[in-house]
Amino acid sequence: MTPFGVYVHVPFCSVRCGYCDFNTYTADELGDGATRASYADTAIAEIRQAAASVGRRPVETVFFGGGTPTQLPAGDLVRILRAIDDEIGLVPDAEVTTEANPDSVTPESLAELRAAGFSRISFGMQSAVPHVLAMLDRTHDPDRVPLAVAWARGAGFEHVSVDLIYGTPGETLDDWRTSLDTAISMDVDHVSAYALIVEAGTAFARKVSRGEVVVPDDDETALKYELADSVLGDAGFAWYELSNWATSDAGRCRHNELYWTGADWWGIGPGAHSHLAGRRWWNVKHPAAYASRLAAGDSPEADGEDIDIATAGLEDIMLRLRLREGIEVAALKNVDAMVADGLLGVAADRVVLTLRGRLLADYVIRSVT
Template sequence: MNGTSTTTVGRDEAAAFALPGSALAGVGSRPFGIYVHVPFCATRCGYCDFNTYTAGELGTSASPQSWMEGLRRELDLAAQMTGAPDVDTVFVGGGTPSLLGGDGLSDVLGAVRSSFGLAKGAEVTTESNPESTSPEFFEQLRAGGFTRISLGMQSAAQHVLKVLDRTHTPGRAVAAAQEARAAGFEHVNLDLIYGTPGERDADLDLSLDAVLSAGVDHVSAYALIVEDGTALARKVRRGELPAPDDDVLASRYERIDARLADAGLTWYEVSNWASADAATGESRCRHNLGYWDGGDWWGAGPGAHSHVGGVRWWNVKHPARYADQLAAGSLPVGGSEQLTTEDVHVERVMLTARLRTGLPVAELDAAEQRAAETVVADGLLVREGEHLVLTDRGRLLADAVVRTVLR
């Protein structure tokens, strides 16, 4: 982004990393979240470019034990730096957090509580792979203080899962969601990926039937992106698989939105739907809303990103280096950037435009408001009070809408 000051931080600089007073001034007055990155996976999915490692890739250089020791140290240092505000949301992601088991994940939440403490009514989410869950697992999480479960389903079609290199069996995600509900979780999310090579409309319908049969109150659906450096990208490059087709992706998105809307799940962000019980908004993911609304969060774990008061930084990626730097008493910071006023504005427009609540007109300068009016005339935005909201067609072209407004 124009004007951003980006710094790559060495080991000595990481030891001295500190947030300026200007960034710390409002901590606690804005929503504050903790993201915990669990970098471990049993196998590597062909489409995934996240910072994850299998046991074979790590060897003896790092382990869940060394990671947990590092996590406790990082959370303690984070609390010292920020003044330990009460945490409104916790999100444990990965990787495959459920590989830690119910007791291991409860220990993670215990570490957050020990360093920070949780605000009353805090939302506490963990991602889980359906194959590494069980009724006992969910019962342990509920007893440990978790309030929300997010399950990676991707598809209910076996051949689609095979293309994605997913290891869970069709039907297991729905069973896991039902087990989570039986354990007392009111808030359960299922993740879908659409547009996988070889996926048919009937396969997507099968997945949507499965999602709706699970009785969940939240669904996330993402178009497949072929990320550079992944096994999937290599197969596409070699011509073994076709690249996702934009027209097909748009048609699939419309199909998903229609089915979910008919079932009482309404969009609140372009890729996320929640049950419409939410005059209170309880079914929406409050942690992700903190990202989209410009809140503060500390990202703990290898490769995790953080943002506090206009300063963004990210941790070193490898779990061994992460643990070593924390054992030496320094934060494992790999780089940082101070956001300029322009950067904050651009991000605000990019993110709020994707929300059902819409982009505040007051955020835009005169030239941007004129540009927005052309998008309204094109039928991609509609004005609702003092906000500009994407139309159904506008959601398909959200990135183009933002580029037009900001040009």
């Protein structure tokens, strides 16, 4: 049976960061019917709809993302997880992840989550440098991150990750090294590092268009990626996906691997996407509209599409080539040219992106498909 996971989108944030284009909202942006207090019950209503569709099916991973899931009380996250188990069914060793901001957890909330079966937590660290955090509109104290990590480990979380962003305007190479060194100094077994992308329609994009900030060029961004791979590699972290490093295979994010390997998942929450049996669909985006539909007993689905064989094959290549395991040579074209250019390496009947190939991954993918 195709592996199956559940994604739970929690759309609440205390502050909306200027660079973020995720489907998130502060309390002031939402009207009646989409409150944090009522959100768990609304999500559970969709879980019951999902159960009516898929029946009892082994749930291998659950991922609470957002937004900031830990803006909800720990007890609400636990109720949602229990509903997934009761209505659909968790496997005994299910990976259960929540994202969190360092300032949205306490030792008590983390202990409650761990006791309920949460096994993995990913903290939004972004940077260890105050002026970089300020540019990103991040409000947490950088000293709070190692404290939150220590609390998570003390609560018994098996896997702890931090998310970093590089390429923020004003961030020097030394700033980026400081963030990497700080992440490594903590008791984490996973690091995600993403280049800052200026998304249209965000406050950050408006600053760029007005000339208030200047984003770094591609060469500087590439240099910071190479530094990340070197520093993390020297500290015992191995890349397993373009933007993700782990100290062991056990530390890899199993839920994200469902996405990258074409498995099935059901997305709970406003704007959440799902993929099941060759079809994908997505929910209405606004939390009030989402809550209204479920309160009426209706599906929150906004639209969807069937995935034809050709599209599925192309997407499979695009995603699996990003992984350390690479992909079968027979699935690709122009492999010899990419190898000659130092962008792909060949091992047995598989090809894998080289470090240079990772820097030019979009170009490589276009060239081999």
